[in-house]
Amino acid sequence: MESVIEQIINGLRTGSIYALIALGYTMVYGIAKMINFAHGDIIMVGAYSLYVFISLLHIPVILSILLSILVCALLGITMEKVAYKPLRNAPPLAVLITAIGMSFLLQSLALLIFKANPIPFKSIIKLAPVKIGSITIAGISIITFLVTTLIMIFLTLFIRYTKAGRAMRAVSEDRQAAELMGIDVNRTISMVFAIGSALGAVAGILYVCQYQTLQPTLGALPGIKAFVAAVFGGIGSVPGAMLGGILLGVIESISKAYISSELADAIVFSVLVLVLLLKPSGLLGKNRIEKV
Amino acid sequence: MSRRFKRVISLLSVISLMVASMTGCGTKETSGNSNTFKIGGLGPLTGSAASYGNSVKNGADIAIEEINAAGGVKVGDKQMTLELKFEDDEASPDIALTAYNAVMDWGAEAIIGCVTSDACLAIKESTYKDGILMLTPSGSASGCTEYDNGFRLCFTDPLQGVTMADLANELGYQKIAIIYNNSSDYSTGIMEAFREEVEKNGGEIVACEAFVDGANDFNTQLTKIKGTDAQVIFVPAYYNDASYITTQAAELGITLPYLGSDGWDGVLAQLTDPSVAEGAIFLSPFFAADEDEAVSSFVKKYEEKFSATPDQFAADGYDSVYVIAAALEKAGTTDSAQIISAMTQITVNGITGSVSFTKEGEPNKGARFIEIKDGAYSAR
Numbered sequence: 262m263e264s265v266i267e268q269i270i271n272g273l274r275t276g277s278i279y280a281l282i283a284l285g286y287t288m289v290y291g292i293a294k295m296i297n298f299a300h301g302d303i304i305m306v307g308a309y310s311l312y313v314f315i316s317l318l319h320i321p322v323i324l325s326i327l328l329s330i331l332v333c334a335l336l337g338i339t340m341e342k343v344a345y346k347p348l349r350n351a352p353p354l355a356v357l358i359t360a361i362g363m364s365f366l367l368q369s370l371a372l373l374i375f376k377a378n379p380i381p382f383k384s385i386i387k388l389a390p391v392k393i394g395s396i397t398i399a400g401i402s403i404i405t406f407l408v409t410t411l412i413m414i415f416l417t418l419f420i421r422y423t424k425a426g427r428a429m430r431a432v433s434e435d436r437q438a439a440e441l442m443g444i445d446v447n448r449t450i451s452m453v454f455a456i457g458s459a460l461g462a463v464a465g466i467l468y469v470c471q472y473q474t475l476q477p478t479l480g481a482l483p484g485i486k487a488f489v490a491a492v493f494g495g496i497g498s499v500p501g502a503m504l505g506g507i508l509l510g511v512i513e514s515i516s517k518a519y520i521s522s523e524l525a526d527a528i529v530f531s532v533l534v535l536v537l538l539l540k541p542s543g544l545l546g547k548n549r550i551e552k553v
Numbered sequence: 554m555s556r557r558f559k560r561v562i563s564l565l566s567v568i569s570l571m572v573a574s575m576t577g578c579g580t581k582e583t584s585g586n587s588n589t590f591k592i593g594g595l596g597p598l599t600g601s602a603a604s605y606g607n608s609v610k611n612g613a614d615i616a617i618e619e620i621n622a623a624g625g626v627k628v629g630d631k632q633m634t635l636e637l638k639f640e641d642d643e644a645s646p647d648i649a650l651t652a653y654n655a656v657m658d659w660g661a662e663a664i665i666g667c668v669t670s671d672a673c674l675a676i677k678e679s680t681y682k683d684g685i686l687m688l689t690p691s692g693s694a695s696g697c698t699e700y701d702n703g704f705r706l707c708f709t710d711p712l713q714g715v716t717m718a719d720l721a722n723e724l725g726y727q728k729i730a731i732i733y734n735n736s737s738d739y740s741t742g743i744m745e746a747f748r749e750e751v752e753k754n755g756g757e758i759v760a761c762e763a764f765v766d767g768a769n770d771f772n773t774q775l776t777k778i779k780g781t782d783a784q785v786i787f788v789p790a791y792y793n794d795a796s797y798i799t800t801q802a803a804e805l806g807i808t809l810p811y812l813g814s815d816g817w818d819g820v821l822a823q824l825t826d827p828s829v830a831e832g833a834i835f836l837s838p839f840f841a842a843d844e845d846e847a848v849s850s851f852v853k854k855y856e857e858k859f860s861a862t863p864d865q866f867a868a869d870g871y872d873s874v875y876v877i878a879a880a881l882e883k884a885g886t887t888d889s890a891q892i893i894s895a896m897t898q899i900t901v902n903g904i905t906g907s908v909s910f911t912k913e914g915e916p917n918k919g920a921r922f923i924e925i926k927d928g929a930y931s932a933r
Binding site: 264267268271274275376377378379381382383384390392397399400401471472473474476482514517518522523 | 599600601603604643735762763764765767769770772773774776777779780793796797800804805806822823824825826
């Protein structure tokens with residue numbers, strides 16, 4: 262029984278990281294109607310920035326974290342301005358290819374600068390494991406839960422109650438109408454990219470503290486899993502991304518533990534297919550009827 | 554007019570390139586008559602197993618320098634110097650073949666490599682067809698030496714598994730958990746032999762958990778092991794996996810000791826906190842703090858040149874060059890078939906111990922264990 266609980270905790274932890282990344286996918290999709298496949302690599306940039314600030318430049322931890330988040334947010338804005346904005350009225354396929362290109366560009370840059378060898382990185386989280394009865398919860402798990410929960414609460418409040426959040430919702434609802442109402446669409450889109458990438462940076466920081474190794478490809482797999490989580494929860498829906506991410510993590514952990522570690526990914530994707538068959542717009546996605 | 558002129562120019566340049574590449578092929582034939590013997594090296598210089606390949610390359614470089622400084626190898630009635638070209642195979646089967654073709658185009662007359670098993674298995678067929686000596690310093694999968702031209706310097710996977718199982722028995726571990734990579738022949742090969750030998754010894758495998766290449770989250774497997782009454786965790790895997798496993802186990806509050814395979818060599822450099830691997834024991838034919846004169850002289854040269862302590866892979870690379878030199882001298886010719894048949898007639902007293910080879914391409918040499926003590930490697 263304890264081991265079931267521990268496996269669920271493991272799943273919750275990886276799931277919360279997926280959820281953080283999935284938020285980036287889903288927010289960008291909601292507003293720009295595109296899948297930003299380079300989002301996974303923003304995580305990698307976040308992780309490497311942290312490494313550069315802490316291990317190479319010896320900047321204090323808190324400042325390094327803030328700087329890494331800033332680097333990613335700026336990268337997100339630049340990426341949108343340079344690569345995606347010129348294609349705003351282009352066919353979706355062109356945007357998709359550009360996004361994949363951006364992903365390769367970021368990975369190759371990291372490969373050039375930091376080389377392929379994995380770099381060990383000592384976790385900045387030094388919280389001792391907590392024992393409840395015979396259950397041990399690692400310090401990193403606790404921090405991950407805390408950080409993701411706080412971020413999700415703030416994000417929900419931000420989207421619901423601030424002017425900027427309202428603008429985001431309006432643009433995602435109907436871009437033209439929002440523009441007519443005097444909302445600066447360009448600024449709103451930039452802001453969404455900045456927030457999404459900043460969340461990616463937080464995910465990257467948590468990820469590197471968890472696994473303590475840096476590789477140029479470290480963002481690829483969590484990026485794809487988080488994309489699946491976003492679709493699973495209903496792409497475009499913020500609570501959907503949170504739910505999707507966490508569920509995905511738990512399903513993955515449980516199937517790895519009790520069914521087969523080799524089949525875990527296959528099971529995760531089968532669940533996705535099943536959900537999409539029954540509910541094509543994802544768990545919390547809105548079923549919009551396209552008017553012709 | 555100018556456009557046509559450009560076309561002519563580009564056509565000419567293409568032709569001249571082709572001619573140049575053909576003359577490149579032509580010179581390859583004559584290189585056999587020169588006084589250098591070309592050795593092609595293959596191993597991962599980048600990627601997750603990069604530490605192995607770089608070590609082999611560095612070790613081999615030192616051996617080549619030593620041999621050439623001493624006047625080279627006496628082949629028949631002339632002295633030949635050795636030359637090594639080391640190509641990166643990224644420990645990947647596909648890239649290994651490309652790298653192999655690259656060293657063959659350069660004119661390699663013997664191959665040291667590959668460094669990892671999966672890459673070895675990918676090139677063995679081609680080396681057999683080309684009839685060239687393939688000596689793997691560290692490819693331990695049993696299939697690596699399938700053909701007559703294939704030899705290995707290290708222990709085989711099954712032998713490692715059996716040796717480690719006997720050690721577990723000797724240390725009194727009866728209930729054993731295993732974490733292995735089931736997408737790697739190396740890891741699976743060791744695991745199977747280990748499991749069989751443990752059962753023969755009357756022990757019990759209480760958990761046998763798998764992972765796949767590139768996995769970095771072992772929490773699920775470790776949590777499962779934590780729920781058993783295992784006394785020790787056996788991890789037949791590469792150092793990178795071992796570093797993730799030991800770090801994550803410590804976070805989960807697992808304090809069990811580890812047994813490992815020779816892929817563990819290099820794990821300390823990858824760990825941010827070496828204490829998580831304290832007490833781990835793994836197999837290794839080479840130990841840098843050995844007092845043997847040949848070993849300490851090698852270690853000194855290595856440290857001077859690369860400012861790092863050599864690991865077993867560096868030693869394997871070093872010995873591989875000496876083995877090829879010995880076979881070359883014994884054969885008295887650069888003919889590949891003769892060098893290959895000379896391999897079974899030589900005994901080389903190397904820094905990984907005295908080694909001779911069987912007809913099947915397997916080495917005869919003894920096993921040694923390394924224990925991680927106080928955050929450093931020590932002989933056991």
